Amino acid sequence: MTRRRQYGEVANLLQGVMNVLEHFHKYMGIPQIRQLSERVKAAQTELGQQILADFEEAFPSQGTKRPGGPSNVLRDACQVANILDPRIKQEIIKKFIKQHLSEYLVLFQENQDVAWLDKIDRRYAWIKRQLVDYEEKYGRMFPREWYMAERIAVEFCHITRTELAKIMRTRAKEIEVKLLLFAIQRTTNFEGFLAKRFSGCTLTDGTLKKLESPPASTNPFLEDEPAAEMEELAMEKGDLEQPKKPKAPDNPFHGIVSKCFEPHLYVYIESQDKNLGELIDRFVADFKAQGPPKPNTDEGGAVLPSCADLFVYYKKCMVQCSQLSTGEPMIALTTIFQKYLREYAWKILSGNLPKTTSSSGGLTISSLLKEKEGSEAAKFTLEELCLICSILSTAEYCLATTQQLEEKLKEKVDVSLIERINLTGEMDTFSTVISSSIQLLVQDLDAACDPALTAMSKMQWQNVEHVGDQSPYVTSVILHIKQNVPIIRDNLASTRKYFTQFCIKFANSFIPKFITHLFKCKPISMVGAEQLLLDTHSLKMVLLDLPSIGSQVVRKAPASYTKIVVKGMTRAEMILKVVMAPHEPLVVFVDNYIKLLTDCNTETFQKILDMKGLKRSEQSSMLELFRQRLPAPPSGPEGSSSLSLLAPTPEQESSRIRKLEKLIKKRL
Numbered sequence: 001m002t003r004r005r006q007y008g009e010v011a012n013l014l015q016g017v018m019n020v021l022e023h024f025h026k027y028m029g030i031p032q033i034r035q036l037s038e039r040v041k042a043a044q045t046e047l048g049q050q051i052l053a054d055f056e057e058a059f060p061s062q063g064t065k066r067p068g069g070p071s072n073v074l075r076d077a078c079q080v081a082n083i084l085d086p087r088i089k090q091e092i093i094k095k096f097i098k099q100h101l102s103e104y105l106v107l108f109q110e111n112q113d114v115a116w117l118d119k120i121d122r123r124y125a126w127i128k129r130q131l132v133d134y135e136e137k138y139g140r141m142f143p144r145e146w147y148m149a150e151r152i153a154v155e156f157c158h159i160t161r162t163e164l165a166k167i168m169r170t171r172a173k174e175i176e177v178k179l180l181l182f183a184i185q186r187t188t189n190f191e192g193f194l195a196k197r198f199s200g201c202t203l204t205d206g207t208l209k210k211l212e213s214p215p216a217s218t219n220p221f222l223e224d225e226p227a228a229e230m231e232e233l234a235m236e237k238g239d240l241e242q243p244k245k246p247k248a249p250d251n252p253f254h255g256i257v258s259k260c261f262e263p264h265l266y267v268y269i270e271s272q273d274k275n276l277g278e279l280i281d282r283f284v285a286d287f288k289a290q291g292p293p294k295p296n297t298d299e300g301g302a303v304l305p306s307c308a309d310l311f312v313y314y315k316k317c318m319v320q321c322s323q324l325s326t327g328e329p330m331i332a333l334t335t336i337f338q339k340y341l342r343e344y345a346w347k348i349l350s351g352n353l354p355k356t357t358s359s360s361g362g363l364t365i366s367s368l369l370k371e372k373e374g375s376e377a378a379k380f381t382l383e384e385l386c387l388i389c390s391i392l393s394t395a396e397y398c399l400a401t402t403q404q405l406e407e408k409l410k411e412k413v414d415v416s417l418i419e420r421i422n423l424t425g426e427m428d429t430f431s432t433v434i435s436s437s438i439q440l441l442v443q444d445l446d447a448a449c450d451p452a453l454t455a456m457s458k459m460q461w462q463n464v465e466h467v468g469d470q471s472p473y474v475t476s477v478i479l480h481i482k483q484n485v486p487i488i489r490d491n492l493a494s495t496r497k498y499f500t501q502f503c504i505k506f507a508n509s510f511i512p513k514f515i516t517h518l519f520k521c522k523p524i525s526m527v528g529a530e531q532l533l534l535d536t537h538s539l540k541m542v543l544l545d546l547p548s549i550g551s552q553v554v555r556k557a558p559a560s561y562t563k564i565v566v567k568g569m570t571r572a573e574m575i576l577k578v579v580m581a582p583h584e585p586l587v588v589f590v591d592n593y594i595k596l597l598t599d600c601n602t603e604t605f606q607k608i609l610d611m612k613g614l615k616r617s618e619q620s621s622m623l624e625l626f627r628q629r630l631p632a633p634p635s636g637p638e639g640s641s642s643l644s645l646l647a648p649t650p651e652q653e654s655s656r657i658r659k660l661e662k663l664i665k666k667r668l
Helices: 007-023 031-058 072-083 086-107 117-138 148-170 177-197 227-237 258-264 266-290 305-324 328-352 365-369 382-412 415-420 424-458 472-491 496-519 526-548 559-580 586-597 602-611 616-629 650-667
Strands: none
Touching: 007 031, 007 072, 031 072, 031 086, 072 086, 086 117, 086 148, 117 148, 117 177, 148 177, 148 258, 177 258, 177 266, 177 305, 258 266, 258 305, 266 305, 266 328, 305 328, 305 382, 328 382, 328 415, 328 424, 382 424, 382 472, 424 472, 424 496, 472 496, 472 526, 496 526, 496 559, 496 602, 526 559, 559 586, 559 602, 586 602, 586 616, 602 616
16 A cells, blocks of 8 residues: 555554554554554555655755645545654645745845835735635645645744844844834734734744733723724824734734844834924924913913823834834833933923013012002912912823833833833923922912011010001011912912922911011010010911912811911910010029020020010129929930921021030930
């Protein structure tokens, strides 16, 4: 049968002989059994050599002879090869595929015009025709479990990857970003085509690990966004269509060819660097041309539209790059992202914050000296206040979105590279913009109130004859608060926590300044002290109401803010109550001071004596008594913090240092 090439009958008989022989395996010590076994092996060897020779004749690997067509003999020979040594089957597959792809190597040689990237489609069109041709001619010749069509496609991919890598190394200077993206997208489309047609069960090449597929959801910031929406976004923002992604969660063919483009992705990265630089320049130009955003008191401060445009572009780049590579190119792209996040923070946000030295209605010496009710003291216009709020809101959006960007970048890159993605520095930059914006708002309102406090300290408090309504300086402070705070609150409606920060920082700035000016009110009569106490209480009530002042919706002020106001303004009230108290008997006055103010600072005690209008001769005995009556300084960390109720001013800080020196000398 072997000589007559009756392979169909041979396959059936050989399989039967092999099955019987298995039962005699343990009897190989018997000579007759061993001889039979050796005759079977000899027959197998002869069959294998003859079948290989038949395939070589039908599909010659060399020479000009055209390959023969399919035949029933070869089809049956494949059935025999399934029973023989696996190497026979592998040799048949290898020779057939090599012969089948020999034309490809000739047509697409490196020196051929069709070999370059701009005609990459022709490679994939060629293999598709070959696969159709194979199915028509040889589809029934090879057993289905040999997966010959897939093996041909996989070998084509390996050859193509090698050939493309070689030609791109040779002509690297000719690679432009559009050409590169075109080639990559056509290649990933082809890889998607393979995934739809084949299972990938023949991918046993150790050099090709199982690669990640393009994710079903490609939005880097939002979870579970439909892929169709993302594809539409990419089409809208990009100049080249996005590669069609296979529906399967994993594409075993992803990267089988496109890996060869990874060493050249620096061209893509450099292109994104240039594009982002131009985008930032356009944002700067647009801001100058369009001016600051219009005041928005209904919906909160408007986030600058440019920041959304920036992150949409980032999104597109990240998705595109992750489809090309999840390795070093993603790290390079992250570095570019960091560069332009910082530039956006500096050029668009910080660079457009109004300057405190602005000439638009700035404070002058005359306005400080001639403070009158309702006078214009705020430095920033309504538009400038709204701009600061808008920049603050934008910085907050950028901060949150940058954090999401970092998380998504970490999801996209190889696990070994995750630690190299860190956008903390950029988040800190946006935090700095937020702090600067809040500080500007605080300084503006603070400066607007300064003339009123100066007017308070210049009043002749010893000549006040009766207690009336709140003083004009209080009305002026309240007016400025009512002018600024509602605008700031409405424009920070979407970032409530930063409005609370503004309130806290203003209280921490205004209250110590108010107390400093209070000490300058000297001498004070009893009636004057009563009037100041009334004024202080009025200011305290206004400050407690500050977060919701001028609002139709009255919200309870945050506890953290209320605590600061109550603590600070209660201290101011205690100072005035001490001033109002009779200074005789001395011991009662000193003990009362220590009890009310819990302040062991000699300098503060001296200021209160000055406010009372006591002569230096009277003060010396009281100061001596005060030093004697002071409680022993507490040990431990609480000692330093119990002396001051507010953030220390430079004056308070220096007095603390002097006090510490005295305590050290005393102990020594």
